Amino acid sequence: MKPVHDMGVAELAAALKTRALSSREAVQALLDRIATHDRALGAFLHVDAEGALVRAAAADAALAAGNGGALTGVPLAHKDIYVTADMPTTAGSKMLDGYRSPFDATVVARLNTAGTVSLGKLNCDEFAMGSANENSAWFPAHNPWDVGRVPGGSSGGSAVAVAARLVPGVTGTDTGGSIRQPASFTGITGIKPTYGVCSRYGMIAFASSLDQAGPMARSAEDCALLLSAMSGFDERDATSVQQPPQDFHAQMLAAREGASAGRPLAGLRIGLPREFFPAGLSADVNAAVRAGLAELEKLGATLVDVSLPRTELAIPVYYIIAPAEASSNLSRFDGVKFGHRAAQYDDLLDMYKKTRAEGFGTEVKRRIMIGTYVLSHGYYDAYYLQAQKLRRMIADDFQQCFTQCDLIAGPVAPTVAWKQGEGKDDPTQAYLADIFTLPGSLAGLPGMSVPVGAGEGGMPVGLQLIANYFKEGQLLHAAHALQQATDWHQRAPAGI
């Protein structure tokens, strides 16, 4: 049998089910691995070894009694943006140092119910604001392919934990690319489902109209298993979609009409928006993405030229809407009820000012200021309202594309993971790097990152696939077919 850390979610679940391996053994092996490697990687903000072993023992008992489900006993970990009752939750911020939620996020609760065993909480950019995990108030996470480079963000710790084989699967959240971009930077697979497929209850809000939960793992198959357990209507989230539970694994496996063994994607039209392949796109990324597309063609897909004319506008639109919502969402962190409160203050206003000045980091403050500004009297119409109109038009552009194709493909990010510390001085430069993930987020569409090659310095490159609303099955099907034909998703960084 393979070492535990080389097994993915599906493999582990199978081994646990046949009792070839116990959950306690699996959990202990990964805890050991975390203890050995995570000091250098910074993936975890909190490891709950004791609790994990207790939960693993319970999972083993359930498996022994024949009461196991699809994921019983499978170890995983959660982005620290999800509140958890049995572990601290900080959202990567000093503001929530020592905070303990009285309840579990719905996504966490569902994965618990499915029998998964949480090992701990994963590093992320403060309140999910960032694309390098350098905005964590605690410490940065490091890319296991090159610890001098960033893992991407905001689900940076999540990506690192999977890429470094510390856990087979994790939860992430994606507001403007926070699952897809770190997945691309670390050579793993991640999916952001359609807005509303996963409950946001218990996900600490950054930008409510954009935030969406999703799994990150090594393969599309592992993501499909996790997403099936995480998703579904939740009466505590008014934006969650009322639809019956989905079996994304079955949807992933379902053969296309007209498909054959060698051509599983026969008849699938993949649109390539020309705006996703601009002159400035790094050559290494372009090459890897083209290679991935060529694989898809070999599998029977046809490539179609399409256009998303407002791609560039997605950046200003996103950086108005997301900060606007964030500025309001973060108002509750005022030192009154929970979280950090300044030790010394003169009066109420002084308490607010000091608490928030001390508790929030630079990027969070920057976005609160931008958001406050664009919602201010006299600016609302010029910024927020215009941005909302453009958002609608960007979504319409996608619908126009989907009349010509079934999926949309392109790079996830214009470059491979950059070196730690780069771009810290120029936030707008970092915002530009989100250009390919923002349009899909604004439209609320499901998107994936699938590893398709290596670029500069051997760093992984992800292919982004975007489907129409609620077509996660189609997305996973194409990604799975690609992963059946290639092994990029099985490659592991050296030295770990």
Added chain:
Amino acid sequence: MTSKLIRGYEVVIGLENHVQLSTQSKIFSGSSTAFGAAPNTQASPVDLALPGTLPVLNRAAVERAIRFGLAVGAKVAPLSIFARKNYFYPDLPKGYQISQFEIPVVQGGAVEFFVGDVRHKVNLTRAHLEEDAGKSLHEDYHGQSGIDLNRAGTPLLEIVSEPDMRSGAEAAEYAKTLHALVMWLGICDGNMQEGSFRCDVNVSVRKPGEPFGTRREIKNLNSFRYLVDAVNYEVNWQIDEIEDGRKIQQATVLYNPDTGETRAMRSKEDSADYRYFPDPDLPPLVIAPEWVERVKGEMPELPAVMAARFESADGLPAYDATMMTQSLATARYYEAAKAAGATPKLVANWVMGEISKRLNASGGEIDAAPVGPELLARLIARIADGTISNNAAKQVFEALWSGEAGDVDAVIEAKGLKQVSDTGAIEAILDEVLAANPKSVDEYRAGKDKAFNALVGQAMKATKGKANPALVNELLKKKLG
């Protein structure tokens, strides 16, 4: 509408009423809305705005808003939007209040009422759903402030009128009518002491024909009497300012019932920029026509409709009909007395007269009145059949109300109030009266009507007021014929 001028100025008043909707649970969480629980025992993670929590709209609150919209003839918006009103305050847990801003659930409508016997109509701008804040407790915390979030998230309907009122009395009458209406509809318990019905009053003055003056808003009035007093004080204050050559600054003011004065809390310059924007946690509120129809089917008969019915079917004057529909309890009392056989107009007279006089004095409610509708009907029947006079009826009523007795006929018997309706007996008395007052008889015959009344008075005196006055009149006329 003609309006009385005060010191040469026209008064312009508009109201904003915060009506606490009588739902079991809060507008965006499952916590109870019951009043008076120990602090923070009715605050769930959602009410505390704990990280990760989200609001989910309580449809029972929407249903009550629809009821109100239908009752005032407003448009119930097929689509309305919840927005966030952002400001920092310790008893506002999220740092924003969820309210409706650009597109409210109820649009337009009107409320009608009487001031004296003059009918008034006040148009409504809108009514929107929102959540209440918690309470800051500034006493008894050793120099610190306590926060009670039991009230946070309680559903409110904020009803905004047009500036259609021209006096404090009109404003108070409007507020009373609105208060009665929301209780009638069963959407609010109307308890003003507990803050279930709160009034903010916008007041300005202007010379007739001029554009609106600058308004000041008197916040949180919780009694109709204070409303009148506060408006009167404020109007005179504003006129004084203008007469002294000063300009009115837009401001929010508080009324102090102890001093009878209003005082500015904050001026417009200090007012916050609330940065309203649509709440991304809540999809637009869609109200399908079927929902409105269903609510319509469950509505009680509206006071205006009922009043019209009392006018046409019972022959009540418009004023009486409106008075009989001041509250659902009053209407039920009136209808019950009528059903027990009493003449409608007489029931209305008693309700508007003796009953309301006593209820006002005691602060009681008509549905708990010591003289119930059936008892009143029996009393009225004894007037109608001539057993007792109106004056005697008042004595009977007093005995019944005070609890001295429980039966109409027993009181009449015990107090000897039965009137003499025996024709022979009255004729005998009249003969005596005529014989004893020849001067009056002569005067009457000479055309002096007053003399007739004097003779009736003598007859009543002779019977110690027990003679049936109608019979006395009739027989006397015949004798003098």
